[in-house]
Amino acid sequence: MSPAMPFLPERAASFAGEVDALFLFILSVTGVFALGIWVALIFLAVRYRRRSEADRPAEIHGSLVLELTWTIIPLLLMSVMFVWGAKVYFQLNRPPDDAMTVSVVGKRWMWKIQQPTGQREINELHVPIGRAVKLVITSEDTIHSFFVPAFRIKKDAVPGRYNLAWFRATKVGTYHLFCAEYCGTEHARMTGRVVVMEPDAYQTWLAGGPAPESPVVAGEKLFTELNCITCHRPDSAGRGPVLAGIFGRPVKLASGDTVVADEAYVRESIVTPAAKVAFGYQPVMPTFQGQVSEEQLIALIAYIQSLQAPSAAAPAKAGRPSR
Numbered sequence: 083m084s085p086a087m088p089f090l091p092e093r094a095a096s097f098a099g100e101v102d103a104l105f106l107f108i109l110s111v112t113g114v115f116a117l118g119i120w121v122a123l124i125f126l127a128v129r130y131r132r133r134s135e136a137d138r139p140a141e142i143h144g145s146l147v148l149e150l151t152w153t154i155i156p157l158l159l160m161s162v163m164f165v166w167g168a169k170v171y172f173q174l175n176r177p178p179d180d181a182m183t184v185s186v187v188g189k190r191w192m193w194k195i196q197q198p199t200g201q202r203e204i205n206e207l208h209v210p211i212g213r214a215v216k217l218v219i220t221s222e223d224t225i226h227s228f229f230v231p232a233f234r235i236k237k238d239a240v241p242g243r244y245n246l247a248w249f250r251a252t253k254v255g256t257y258h259l260f261c262a263e264y265c266g267t268e269h270a271r272m273t274g275r276v277v278v279m280e281p282d283a284y285q286t287w288l289a290g291g292p293a294p295e296s297p298v299v300a301g302e303k304l305f306t307e308l309n310c311i312t313c314h315r316p317d318s319a320g321r322g323p324v325l326a327g328i329f330g331r332p333v334k335l336a337s338g339d340t341v342v343a344d345e346a347y348v349r350e351s352i353v354t355p356a357a358k359v360a361f362g363y364q365p366v367m368p369t370f371q372g373q374v375s376e377e378q379l380i381a382l383i384a385y386i387q388s389l390q391a392p393s394a395a396a397p398a399k400a401g402r403p404s405r
């Protein structure tokens with residue numbers, strides 16, 4: 083515990099400084115204007131108070147200069163907020179390509195976290211310093227919000243949806259993790275910690291404990307156990323599309339639209355397969371809603387993501403017509 087309550091939380095992520103600068107800019111602009119309005123209000127109330135029963139003030143017919151001034155100055159200030167805000171927003175919402183992916187599942191009342199190598203953690207997240215970490219956040223029940231003040235990230239965990247957040251930790255240490263969305267009686271206790279470690283210490287930490295099953299391996303097993311493999315055969319003779327190489331690529335749909343096969347699309351295709359059927363295929367796939375947990379969905383997605391197209395020269399087409 084620090085002796086005094088700081089005005090801003092500690093800064094431990096790459097964009098924390100920029101988020102703070104933007105916040106302080108908006109706070110000062112609105113503060114100065116709020117103060118100005120109060121001063122003007124009091125001054126004008128006193129200056130133009132009614133002095134007698136027969137008070138007849140002079141009529142005023144507007145001032146072009148005044149109106150232009152109070153239009154242009156706020157417009158410029160707001161434009162700065164907009165452009166700067168948009169820049170920071172895009173920065174916060176675009177994880178770098180080399181980021182390591184950590185899955186986060188909110189559940190009343192805990193955070194279930196899985197490292198890219200498979201290690202699972204509850205209410206704790208260990209990360210190496212200096213490395214971009216992409217969080218794929220979802221929820222098993224109600225809406226939660228993953229909030230790490232020191233990193234300036236706060237993202238809702240919404241059931242049935244994957245929200246992305248990312249950070250690059252800049253300081254070794256332990257930081258608070260909160261749930262920032264009221265989610266029931268134990269909401270206030272849905273807290274945890276993020277531990278930022280030196281890369282070596284992180285590797286040692288990963289190596290400790292029982293050898294985990296990576297999401298890709300777990301997903302591959304599920305793919306067989308759930309019989310996905312019978313229709314999604316690797317040789318394109320199945321009733322479903324070949325999945326190798328589709329991740330991150332556009333998929334042509336029966337409706338004529340095209341979607342990118344990202345986490346959200348793959349998830350949707352597992353729980354509600356009829357929603358977006360690939361072009362050239364019949365909507366014969368059964369739903370797996372309720373049969374696979376959020377963790378299993380994440381594993382299946384990781385497995386599908388790991389499937390490379392047979393050859394880079396001839397990538398598998400998602401929209402190959404059925405026999």
Ligand code: CUA
Pocket residue numbers: 188190191225226227261262263264265266269270272
């Ligand atoms: Cu989970 Cu509040």
